[in-house]
Structures are given as C-alpha cells and as structure tokens.
Amino acid sequence: MRQTDKSDPRSTSSISSDAYVRETEAPYLPPPPSEVGIKGWLYNNIFQSMSDFSSPAASMRSLLVAMFTVFVFYFFATQLYGLVDFALLSAVWSDADGVKRQACWTVEQGGSLPEGWHGACWPYIFAKTKFILFGAYPLEDLWRVKTTYLVGSLLLVWVLIEPLPYRKLASLLLLVVFPMFATLMLTGGGFGYSQTTVGLYTLLGLALITLRRLGIAGRLTGVFSDLASVSGIAGWTLIFIAAFMAIIGHDFGLTNIDTRDWGGLLITLVVAITAIVASLPLGILLALGRRSQMPIARTLSIVFIEFWRGVPLITVLFMASVMIPLFMPEGVNFDSLLRALIGVTLWQSAYMAEVIRGGLQAIDKGQYEAADAMGLTYWQSMRLVILPQALKHVLPGIVNTVISVFKDTSLVSIVGIFDLLGATQSTLADAAWSSPVQSPTGYLVVASVFFFFCFGMSRYSIYLEKKLDRGH
Amino acid sequence: MARKNRQVQTDEPVVLMQHVNKWFGQFHVLRDINLRVAKGERIVVCGPSGSGKSTLIRCLNRLEQHQQGDIHVHGIELNNDVKNIDEIRREVGMVFQHFNLFPHLSILENCMLAPIWVRKTPRAEAEKTAMHFLTRVKIPEQAHKYPGQLSGGQQQRVAIARALCMQPQLMLFDEPTSALDPEMIKEVLDTMVELAEDGMTMICVTHEMGFARKVADRVIFMDEGQIIEQNEPEAFFSAPKSDRTKLFLSQILGH
Ligand SMILES: Nc1ncnc2c1ncn2[C@@H]1O[C@H](COP(=O)(O)OP(=O)(O)O)[C@@H](O)[C@H]1O
Ligand SMILES: [Mg+2]
Numbered sequence: 001m002r003q004t005d006k007s008d009p010r011s012t013s014s015i016s017s018d019a020y021v022r023e024t025e026a027p028y029l030p031p032p033p034s035e036v037g038i039k040g041w042l043y044n045n046i047f048q049s050m051s052d053f054s055s056p057a058a059s060m061r062s063l064l065v066a067m068f069t070v071f072v073f074y075f076f077a078t079q080l081y082g083l084v085d086f087a088l089l090s091a092v093w094s095d096a097d098g099v100k101r102q103a104c105w106t107v108e109q110g111g112s113l114p115e116g117w118h119g120a121c122w123p124y125i126f127a128k129t130k131f132i133l134f135g136a137y138p139l140e141d142l143w144r145v146k147t148t149y150l151v152g153s154l155l156l157v158w159v160l161i162e163p164l165p166y167r168k169l170a171s172l173l174l175l176v177v178f179p180m181f182a183t184l185m186l187t188g189g190g191f192g193y194s195q196t197t198v199g200l201y202t203l204l205g206l207a208l209i210t211l212r213r214l215g216i217a218g219r220l221t222g223v224f225s226d227l228a229s230v231s232g233i234a235g236w237t238l239i240f241i242a243a244f245m246a247i248i249g250h251d252f253g254l255t256n257i258d259t260r261d262w263g264g265l266l267i268t269l270v271v272a273i274t275a276i277v278a279s280l281p282l283g284i285l286l287a288l289g290r291r292s293q294m295p296i297a298r299t300l301s302i303v304f305i306e307f308w309r310g311v312p313l314i315t316v317l318f319m320a321s322v323m324i325p326l327f328m329p330e331g332v333n334f335d336s337l338l339r340a341l342i343g344v345t346l347w348q349s350a351y352m353a354e355v356i357r358g359g360l361q362a363i364d365k366g367q368y369e370a371a372d373a374m375g376l377t378y379w380q381s382m383r384l385v386i387l388p389q390a391l392k393h394v395l396p397g398i399v400n401t402v403i404s405v406f407k408d409t410s411l412v413s414i415v416g417i418f419d420l421l422g423a424t425q426s427t428l429a430d431a432a433w434s435s436p437v438q439s440p441t442g443y444l445v446v447a448s449v450f451f452f453f454c455f456g457m458s459r460y461s462i463y464l465e466k467k468l469d470r471g472h
Numbered sequence: 473m474a475r476k477n478r479q480v481q482t483d484e485p486v487v488l489m490q491h492v493n494k495w496f497g498q499f500h501v502l503r504d505i506n507l508r509v510a511k512g513e514r515i516v517v518c519g520p521s522g523s524g525k526s527t528l529i530r531c532l533n534r535l536e537q538h539q540q541g542d543i544h545v546h547g548i549e550l551n552n553d554v555k556n557i558d559e560i561r562r563e564v565g566m567v568f569q570h571f572n573l574f575p576h577l578s579i580l581e582n583c584m585l586a587p588i589w590v591r592k593t594p595r596a597e598a599e600k601t602a603m604h605f606l607t608r609v610k611i612p613e614q615a616h617k618y619p620g621q622l623s624g625g626q627q628q629r630v631a632i633a634r635a636l637c638m639q640p641q642l643m644l645f646d647e648p649t650s651a652l653d654p655e656m657i658k659e660v661l662d663t664m665v666e667l668a669e670d671g672m673t674m675i676c677v678t679h680e681m682g683f684a685r686k687v688a689d690r691v692i693f694m695d696e697g698q699i700i701e702q703n704e705p706e707a708f709f710s711a712p713k714s715d716r717t718k719l720f721l722s723q724i725l726g727h
Binding site: 364371377 | 533534535558561562564565566568570572573574575576585586589590618619620634635638
C-alpha cells in the first residue's frame with residue numbers, strides 16, 4: 001500500500017502544496033499499534049501522560065505524574081494486601097478446642113497466636129451468624145424466614161433475568177402476592193381482623209373500581225369523571241389491603257413471632273425492601289401530583305414532599321416511635337417495626353418523587369401532545385408514554401436513592417430495632433468473644449454485606465441502562 | 473375511498489369553525505375564524521410565522537383550547553366535555569413538525585399503541601393494520617427498529633402511518649416537512665400526495681407550494697390571527713387579492 005503511495009508522484013510532492021486533489025483512492029489502513037492491544041491500552045491509559053520529555057517543563061510534569069502513579073499503585077496494593085491479609089491469610093478460621101475468645105488472642109494476651117498478630121476472628125462470626133442474620137428469631141421457626149428468602153429470591157431472579165417466560169406474572173406475584181406471603185410467614189399471622197372490616201374494604205374497593213369502569217364507558221360527567229380516573233387505583237389498593245388483612249388475619253397455625261425478636265439482616269432487608277418497593281409507586285404519584293393541573297393534588301403533593309424532605313430520618317424515626325403512640329387510643333398497640341416502616345417509606349417516597357419529577361421535566365412537550373392527540377387518557381399516556389421514558393432518564397438517580405435508603409435503614413437501631421449493624425454491634429458486648437480483633441471482624445462483616453447488596457444494585461442498574469438504551 | 477375523488481360533499485362538514493377567538497394571555501392569537509371543511513377536502517394553510525396557523529389546527533383536537541365561538545369536528549361539538557374531546561381525538565390524526573414518535577417504543581409499537589389502548593383493537597389485528605400502513609408509507613422493513621435509528625424522512629412517514637392506524641376521518645399536518653433535510657422532503661410529500669389521492673380529508677399547514685398546487689382544493693392564507701384570503705390554488709397563486717398575500721407569496725416563492 002505504502003509503495004503505491006510513494007510511486008505516485010503527486011502524493012509526495014503535493015504534501016506541502018495547499019490545493020491537493022487526490023487522484024488515487026486513499027488506502028484503508030489498520031490503526032497504528034499504539035491504538036490496539038494490551039500495549040496500546042497501557043500506553044493510552046497509563047504511559048501517555050508521562051512520556052513527554054521534549055522540554056524541561058514537560059519532563060518535570062512527566063516525572064511528577066509517574067511518581068504519583070507509582071504512589072497510587074503502591075497505596076492500593078498495600079491496602080488491598082492489608083485487607084486480604086486480615087480477612088483471609090492471617091485470619092483464625094476455627095476454634096477447634098472450644099476456647100472461644102482465647103482462639104483469637106496472641107501469646108502476650110494469653111492465647112497462642114504469635115506476637116503482633118492481626119487477623120479476623122471468624123469463629124466469633126460463625127458463633128454469632130444466626131444472631132447477625134436473624135436476631136432473636138426463634139431457632140425452631142427459622143425455616144419460615146428461610147422459605148421467605150428462598151421464595152423471594154426465586155421470584156426476583158425470575159423477574160430480573162431476561163429470557164425467562166411469564167415475567168409479567170412473576171412481577172405480579174412478587175409485588176402483590178409475595179408481600180402477603182412474607183408477612184404471614186414472618187409474623188405468623190392469625191391477627192383475626194374483623195370480617196366486617198375486611199368485607200367493608202372489599203365492597204368499597206369494588207365500588208371504586210365500578211366507578212372507574214363507568215368513567216371509562218363515558219357514563220359520567222364533570223367532577224365525577226375526574227374522580228373516576230383516580231378511583232381505579234384507590235379501588236385496587238383497597239382490595240389489596242382487604243386481601244392482605246384477610247390473609248394475615250387468618251390463623252394458619254403458625255406461632256406468632258413478635259417483631260421485637262426480629263433482628264439483623266432480616267430487619268435490614270424487611271425495612272429496605274418495603275421502603276424501596278412502596279416508595280416507588282408513591283413517589284410516582286407524588287411527582288405526577290406535583291406537576292398536575294389540579295390545584296388540590298398539586299398543593300397536597302408539594303406539602304407532603306417538602307414536609308418529609310425537610311425532616312431528618314432520625315427525627316422521623318423518633319416521631320414514629322414516640323409521637324404516634326401518643327395519638328393512638330388507649331390500648332391500641334401499634335407495632336414498633338410497622339411504625340418505623342411507615343416512617344422510612346414516607347420519607348423515602350418524598351425523595352423518590354423529586355427524582356422522578358426531574359425525569360418528567362426532561363420529557364419533550366411533543367411527547368405529551370402526541371399522546372393527547374391520539375386520544376390516550378391521562379393515565380394511559382403517563383403509563384405508556386411518559387413514565388417509561390422519564391423513569392429511564394432518571395434510573396441512575398433512582399438507584400442512587402435506593403442504595404442510599406438501603407444504608408440508611410441502619411438508623412432504625414436508634415429506636416431500638418436491631419438491624420444488621422445494630423445486631424452485630426450488640427454481639428460485640430459478648431465478653432466470651434472479647435478480643436482486640438473482635439470489633440474489626442464484626443464491622444468488616446457488616447461492611448461487606450452492605451457492599452454486596454449495594455454493589456449488586458449498582459451493577460444491575462448499569463445493565464438495565466444499557467438494555468434500555470434505544471440508540472438516540 | 474375512490475381515487476381522485478374530487479367530488480366535494482357539502483352536507484355534513486368534517487370541520488366547522490364559527491366565530492372562533494383565542495387568546496394567549498392578552499395576546500389575541502385567533503381572531504374570528506370561520507372555516508368549513510367538507511368531507512374529502514384538502515386544505516393547505518399558509519402564512520407568515522407566528523400568524524396562528526399551528527394554533528388554528530391545534531384547536532381542532534383540543535391541544536389548545538379556544539375561548540369563544542363554536543367548533544364542531546365530525547359533527548361533535550368541541551367543548552369541555554372530556555367524552556367529546558376523546559371522541560374527536562379518536563377521529564382526528566395529527567402529524568407534527570418534529571415527528572414526536574415515542575423513542576422507547578419500536579416503530580411497530582408506536583403504530584399499535586393507540587389502536588390497542590384507545591380503540592381496544594385486538595393485538596393481532598392492530599399489528600396487521602400497522603403493517604398495512606407501514607407498507608403504504610414504504611417502510612415495512614423498519615417495523616422492529618426504534619425511532620432513533622431512522623432518518624428524519626423515515627420518522628415522519630412513520631408518524632403519518634401511526635396517525636393512519638387509528639383510521640381517522642381527518643388528518644392534521646403541522647409543517648410536516650419543515651424539520652427535514654431537503655433530500656427527505658420529497659419522500660414525505662409523496663406520501664401525503666398519495667394520501668390525498670385516496671380521498672382523506674386533510675388540513676396541512678405547509679409552505680410547500682408545489683404540494684399545494686398539486687393536491688389542495690383550497691389554500692387558506694392567514695396573517696396575524698385572521699384568515700385573510702382563501703381560494704383555489706390556481707387562482708390563489710396567479711391572482712392573489714390582498715396585498716399581504718402578494719407580499720407573502722413574493723417572499724416564499726423567492727422572487
Ligand atoms: N403556548 C403559547 N403561549 C403563548 N403564546 C403562544 C403560545 N403558542 C403560540 N403562541 C404565540 O401565538 C402566535 C401564533 O403561534 P403559532 O400558531 O405557533 O404560529 P404559526 O404556527 O403560524 O407560526 C405566536 O406569536 C406565538 O408566539
Ligand atoms: Mg407553527
């Protein structure tokens with residue numbers, strides 16, 4: 001290729017000339033070696049910034065960059081080694097003699113490990129695993145939690161993994177049936193709600209849904225047709241609540257486990273998942289409400305969002321645990337976990353609403369107009385046209401708040417509910433395992449578990465973003 | 473749908489606007505508009521930018537609300553009754569300057585959305601209709617792509633097909649070729665000419681005077697919110713009556 005170029009007199013002679021008209025086709029060449037392969041990658045990503053020695057200033061800069069690079073590599077390597085060494089290489093893995101804390105003591109402290117030893121004390125974690133994962137949940141009933149986990153994760157996998165069939169059905173099971181199942185399994189059910197209440201809710205729900213049907217059929221006018229458009233959602237919510245009450249009200253013969261005995265990862269997952277799953281639809285409604293033309297809906301949404309966003313979560317939790325009982329009639333025992341759940345969910349939905357509102361604002365006016373022009377109703381155009389795009393736009397923001405609330409659930413320890421962190425912390429008080437490495441080991445476990453879940457969510461959102469990218 | 477059916481039936485107008493006035497705040501954007509469009513008629517609306525052409529046709533499907541006067545579309549009065557508005561929107565297709573396709577849905581899904589959710593057409597049938605109209609605008613092979621992967625001209629043809637899938641009685645076009653590169657204008661205009669030849673009632677806001685000459689039954693000239701002049705295309709172009717029309721034509725025809 002190069003030879004043909006050279007043999008063409010014009011291509012060499014006219015390089016300096018301004019007006020150059022090519023007479024032969026320019027060849028398609030492979031990229032220079034500095035652009036491809038490992039060498040190219042290393043050059044582009046690491047060495048490019050430190051290979052300029054053309055002037056004293058440039059050499060200086062290259063040297064500085066080189067030193068900084070070496071330092072960063074060194075720092076990372078030692079930190080990583082320190083972690084691996086603590087968690088794996090130097091760690092004590094078993095307590096074969098059953099000496100508990102002495103298994104993790106150095107000679108100086110009265111144990112058998114060498115002087116200056118520093119490593120994780122895994123036997124302590126093994127001994128406390130049940131407590132860290134489930135709190136004081138009775139051992140003989142642990143199968144109920146495990147079944148719930150199993151069913152939940154199977155459904156989740158079914159929903160999340162692309163090629164599996166009936167994913168819509170699975171989402172329905174996961175979002176509607178599973179919460180009832182989980183509540184029943186974890187609490188034991190048998191609360192015996194009065195049948196009149198359940199019946200009343202069902203009837204009211206059915207009435208609202210009928211109103212909706214009439215609204216669709218166009219038999220209603222004016223205010224009623226506006227009301228009809230929201231009554232469908234309200235109706236189904238009521239039916240859901242009625243079904244929920246019917247199921248956890250029925251006695252299936254399971255022992256009741258007080259939520260005060262729940263703890264550890266179980267609490268973290270219950271609080272986080274409830275808050276995440278419930279705050280998304282609530283946040284969507286609030287965001288739509290805030291942008292709505294109806295003054296009442298808009299004002300209510302703004303007040304709600306600004307109130308909950310203006311209060312720190314700790315305050316919300318205190319209010320939930322201290323204030324709500326004050327307003328309750330004498331003798332009504334409102335479960336403390338339930339109160340915290342409601343508090344975290346409402347607080348989270350205010351944040352979710354603002355993230356989603358950002359997405360709604362990014363949608364071009366033409367999209368609303370096109371949807372209106374083809375005759376879609378408000379809810380149809382939101383569900384089919386606007387929200388899918390808006391939610392996609394703000395997926396990183398949604399995942400951000402989700403991850404953040406997952407970690408914020410730790411704050412429930414403040415009102416005496418022992419989540420993963422709280423439960424682990426309380427095992428630190430056990431003198432039978434007391435050693436200098438006890439708390440580092442415990443916190444390492446807590447951090448790793450949180451990291452596992454949060455990193456997982458982050459990766460899934462990246463996968464989702466790629467999948468939803470429609471090339472525009 | 474007889475081809476080349478230029479017979480204009482005068483009994484029931486598809487659009488009837490009587491003394492329509494509209495304001496944006498203090499600004500009187502439509503001033504005493506009276507317009508009657510018969511079934512099968514093809515109207516081209518032209519006029520300087522900001523004269524209220526878009527507002528006029530957007531009032532016909534309630535994308536904008538008029539404050540005075542009566543509008544009847546397809547015999548239905550356009551008032552605050554949601555039922556009437558929905559009924560009118562089902563019968564009126566609209567094509568926008570910027571296409572406004574739904575980017576998260578494939579071409580086929582774009583075309584099936586309204587038939588399925590508004591007309592409650594069964595899925596299979598909606599798909600058949602969609603493919604029929606995509607074939608008519610000559611892009612059936614793009615059915616499974618997304619709008620972002622198509623050229624402007626192709627997107628606008630999809631937008632036309634999408635509107636046709638609702639089998640509307642009336643099609644509104646708001647400067648459908650203004651956002652297109654020159655080489656794509658023809659493919660969209662050709663599609664519109666075919667549609668006109670099939671007897672569709674159309675109101676087109678456009679400055680494509682060639683198109684107006686070829687298919688319009690009437691050209692309407694608007695300025696400052698009023699209908700200044702309307703006439704058959706030949707007469708409109710060769711013998712404009714008002715000075716404003718003459719000025720506009722001289723500018724747009726570039727002489
Ligand atoms: N939503 C709106 N609010 C206020 N003024 C508007 C709005 N839409 C259009 N206008 C004004 O109304 C006039 C007519 O607009 P339009 O119908 O879009 O004109 P055309 O389509 O003929 O260019 C313009 O002066 C424009 O600035
Ligand atoms: Mg316009």
